[in-house]
Amino acid sequence: MIEREFSQSKLNLFLKVTARRPDGYHELETLFLPLPYPADVITVDYDGAPGIRVTSSLPGLPENLENLAGRAALAYAEAAGILPSWTIHIEKVIPVAAGMGGGSSDAGAVLRRLNGHFKALPENELARLALTLGADVPFFLYPHVSVATGVGEVFRPVEGMVSPPPLLVVNPNFPVSAKWAYTHLDPARIGNGDREKLEKLLRGLREGDAAMVAGNLHNDLAFALYEKFPLLRMLRDTMKEAGALNAEITGSGPTLYAVCETVEIRRQVAQRVRERFAKETATVFENIPLSPIK
Known part of the structure; x- marks a missing residue:
């Protein structure tokens, strides 16, 4: 028997580092x-050879138990008392080590399926x-708009529906590893603050106010990334010059996202990025649905 599951990606529209623990x-x-896009597709074959096998469409991606999805399957089998004969295939679309949660999302999707x-x-x-598999894996079990605290493992779902602008x-x-991003974080940026910005951002999402959303993006990890990788500044500036209201890095990067006022402006921004940067340099994900998200 074969079943499929979609593995969603995520954006961090706001990221404030509040403390460094001992x-x-x-x-x-x-x-x-x-x-909902970009998203990986997870296929689980329950009639494989004894054990757990994980393959991928992306050459070089860790396989079997070296892949977090494989370790998720093993953890589930042990917790449930099941002797697995599972072959799991990941059709990779979410960029790897990109600040979009790809590995954690695949693990969450495997557990969910x-x-x-x-x-x-x-x-x-x-x-x-x-x-036990990672701080943000629980988020990907049943993804919905959430504020995370702690080391990113304590989730508070945002009440009601939100209407993101064209992204x-x-x-x-x-790739950029999360370890690199946090290691190079300027300690002066660590501390409480910007709570008002987060509240305005949430209000903008609830009200479908693109300008309010764009004006309240924040990522403490972005500063070191822009300094180390000039290409990221070039991509950000290109998107803003082409009409995006704002652009920022998601999570530990290096993926960027742009907030646009309309779908037509998003199309124009995407076209400008494709014209200026070769496809080997930048991959553009344009067709992100606009439907309200819970």
């Missing part, structure tokens, strides 16, 4: 916005299991 991890306050099939764990146990995502086709 164990080296950072506490933060961040807004997660799930995106396995539990939908076997129904062996209640939701609270599934969430606890997801947390354009541009990946510069090179």
